[in-house]
Amino acid sequence: MNDHAGKTQTQQAKLDRFCLDHAGVGIYQISDKDGRILTVNQQACKDLGYSKEELESMTIFELDPNFAKSHKKEWHAHRVKIRQKGSGTIETLHKRKDGSIMPVEVTISYLDFEGETISFSFAKDITKRKQAEKALQEKEQLFRTTLYSIGDGVITCDTQGYVRNINAVGEELTGWKEPEALGQPIEVVFNIISEYTRKTVSNPVKEVFSKGKIVGLANHTLLISKNGKETPIADSGAPIFSDDNQIIGAVLVFRDQTEERIHQQELKKSRNYFASLLNNLPGMAFRCRNEADWPMEYLSSGCKKLTGYGRQELTNRTGINYGDLIHPEDRKKVWESVQKAMTSNEAYQIEYRIFTKENSLKWVWEQGAPAPGYISGNQNLIEGFITDVSEFKHLEQQLKENDRLKTAFLQNVSHEIRTPLNAILGFSELIKQPGLEEKERNEYINIVQSGGEKLLSILNNVLELSRIETGVISVDKSPVPVNKILQELHALFSPQAAEKNLQLLLQKEDTELVFNTDYTKLNQILTNLISNSIKYTDEGTVEFGYEQKPQELLFFVKDTGMGISKEQQEKVFERFYRSDNPKMLKHEGVGLGLSICLGFIDVLNGKIWLESEPEKGTSFYFSLPRS
Numbered sequence: 001m002n003d004h005a006g007k008t009q010t011q012q013a014k015l016d017r018f019c020l021d022h023a024g025v026g027i028y029q030i031s032d033k034d035g036r037i038l039t040v041n042q043q044a045c046k047d048l049g050y051s052k053e054e055l056e057s058m059t060i061f062e063l064d065p066n067f068a069k070s071h072k073k074e075w076h077a078h079r080v081k082i083r084q085k086g087s088g089t090i091e092t093l094h095k096r097k098d099g100s101i102m103p104v105e106v107t108i109s110y111l112d113f114e115g116e117t118i119s120f121s122f123a124k125d126i127t128k129r130k131q132a133e134k135a136l137q138e139k140e141q142l143f144r145t146t147l148y149s150i151g152d153g154v155i156t157c158d159t160q161g162y163v164r165n166i167n168a169v170g171e172e173l174t175g176w177k178e179p180e181a182l183g184q185p186i187e188v189v190f191n192i193i194s195e196y197t198r199k200t201v202s203n204p205v206k207e208v209f210s211k212g213k214i215v216g217l218a219n220h221t222l223l224i225s226k227n228g229k230e231t232p233i234a235d236s237g238a239p240i241f242s243d244d245n246q247i248i249g250a251v252l253v254f255r256d257q258t259e260e261r262i263h264q265q266e267l268k269k270s271r272n273y274f275a276s277l278l279n280n281l282p283g284m285a286f287r288c289r290n291e292a293d294w295p296m297e298y299l300s301s302g303c304k305k306l307t308g309y310g311r312q313e314l315t316n317r318t319g320i321n322y323g324d325l326i327h328p329e330d331r332k333k334v335w336e337s338v339q340k341a342m343t344s345n346e347a348y349q350i351e352y353r354i355f356t357k358e359n360s361l362k363w364v365w366e367q368g369a370p371a372p373g374y375i376s377g378n379q380n381l382i383e384g385f386i387t388d389v390s391e392f393k394h395l396e397q398q399l400k401e402n403d404r405l406k407t408a409f410l411q412n413v414s415h416e417i418r419t420p421l422n423a424i425l426g427f428s429e430l431i432k433q434p435g436l437e438e439k440e441r442n443e444y445i446n447i448v449q450s451g452g453e454k455l456l457s458i459l460n461n462v463l464e465l466s467r468i469e470t471g472v473i474s475v476d477k478s479p480v481p482v483n484k485i486l487q488e489l490h491a492l493f494s495p496q497a498a499e500k501n502l503q504l505l506l507q508k509e510d511t512e513l514v515f516n517t518d519y520t521k522l523n524q525i526l527t528n529l530i531s532n533s534i535k536y537t538d539e540g541t542v543e544f545g546y547e548q549k550p551q552e553l554l555f556f557v558k559d560t561g562m563g564i565s566k567e568q569q570e571k572v573f574e575r576f577y578r579s580d581n582p583k584m585l586k587h588e589g590v591g592l593g594l595s596i597c598l599g600f601i602d603v604l605n606g607k608i609w610l611e612s613e614p615e616k617g618t619s620f621y622f623s624l625p626r627s
Contacts, residue, residue, distance in 0.1 A: 026123040035060040049097035175226030195220035204237035232257040283387025293323035308357025327353035363393040507545030521600040528593040529557040537561030563614040
């Protein structure tokens with residue numbers, strides 16, 4: 001029996017020790033005299049990374065940074081205080097073996113054991129709790145920072161309707177400072193009445209709690225501050241939910257509407273000027289019935305300038321409706337666009353053409369929308385504005401034309417520049433080759449020089465056209481010996497014509513004619529025309545010269561080349577234009593020569609035209625005034 005009892009006691013002791021070692025908290029017995037660690041359980045070793053032997057050879061001052069050796073007196077005082085109470089709990093720090101710090105909650109208990117008072121310290125690792133507390137603090141700080149930085153007034157309350165927070169704007173509007181507002185019923189701090197009836201308005205917090213959703217105040221609500229000041233406000237209330245989707249409070253957000261009310265008054269005043277404004281707009285305001293002929297109910301006075309008709313003519317059903325003015329080709333488009341907007345109850349915008357009373361054609365832009373406030377004979381009404389955009393449409397066409405010309409310029413110039421540039425680069429490389437014979441070297445040099453001259457010519461033409469279009473071109477008139485300039489041109493182009501077996505003929509008078517004009521421009525006009533004629537003539541003759549007229553001098557350049565069709569004759573003077581005739585496309589050129597001729601002749605107050613027939617040649621004529 002005794003053996004059995006002894007065996008049982010041994011097993012119980014082991015069980016007790018097992019429980020202590022796996023209690024989930026570190027258990028320490030510490031000497032009150034010198035702070036030595038007398039014994040520890042396995043959980044303490046596990047938490048700190050020390051062995052049992054290591055911990056039991058240390059003092060609390062080595063383990064707890066808050067009670068280092070310099071603070072022994074504080075530790076002893078702390079232990080005396082707890083001993084007097086019997087137990088106590090503090091939060092402190094324990095230093096692990098690897099040097100890291102572990103926050104702990106230590107409960108110290110003094111117990112009587114076999115006539116001796118001993119103490120045990122129970123140290124619980126609270127790292128996760130501290131992390132959660134830190135996250136909560138950061139969240140709380142973020143909330144408060146957000147709350148107090150909002151530009152509107154903000155008040156939060158709990159589910160009982162007592163104030164929990166109020167920001168600076170809320171303090172200013174309500175007259176309540178946050179410390180005195182905390183715990184007050186929301187109706188006391190946020191005291192609102194109807195601007196019209198002067199009766200108390202139900203606080204939106206009640207509706208927030210009852211409906212569980214965002215609610216807003218009715219219009220014309222006044223906030224009565226603590227000192228009696230009345231402020232018109234707009235506000236909304238919203239529930240505050242917990243993580244498990246339970247309402248734990250409400251938030252009111254409100255703003256001062258004083259400025260808005262002032263603007264509303266100003267807007268009301270401005271309506272008095274609305275009719276005057278409509279009548280001075282560059283277009284006309286309208287209201288019409290939604291019918292195919294668009295009978296007008298109202299028109300502003302701009303109607304006369306836009307359409308040529310007075311308001312009475314289009315609104316009194318005198319036999320003409322606005323729909324009669326719309327170009328027949330555009331009527332279907334206008335009708336369908338408006339019907340689509342009416343069906344979807346949306347605004348519309350549309351451009352179309354109208355004929356005015358004087359039968360002139362105008363492009364107009366119309367913006368309108370259904371007018372739900374008006375009903376006439378069960379027909380929906382439309383309100384809107386119509387203005388003249390003819391000038392904009394013209395500019396739009398010009399922009400499109402400029403885009404087309406830019407594209408043509410890039411295509412033509414890039415091609416024409418690339419050809420001589422490739423020749424220059426290619427033959428420049430060949431010239432570098434050692435052992436090149438002199439004859440070949442000279443040929444290559446001539447090709448490079450020819451390519452450079454072509455590039456220079458293209459660039460000169462582009463620059464010349466730029467000067468013409470920007471208006472920076474000047475006229476420098478002087479006495480010009482006409483026969484002499486023509487003879488020089490004949491000598492210049494004779495070798496070029498001879499290469500193609502063409503006859504180059506010159507028609508001039510026997511006596512020298514001196515003509516007051518710009519020598520350089522006249523020379524370039526004739527050079528461009530003669531060069532073109534030789535380029536596009538494969539056989540026959542090229543003839544140029546002049547005839548004297550009473551008030552002008554008539555110059556001409558005629559050839560027996562491929563000719564120009566009627567359709568293309570209207571385009572030959574356009575910038576960068578090149579014929580789509582395959583025979584002409586094989587020749588180089590960027591399409592600037594005739595544009596430059598036209599520009600020069602315009603600044604010289606002359607005229608230029610042509611006569612041509614496909615496969616029978618072309619004759620260019622231009623006249624310059626004698627004065």
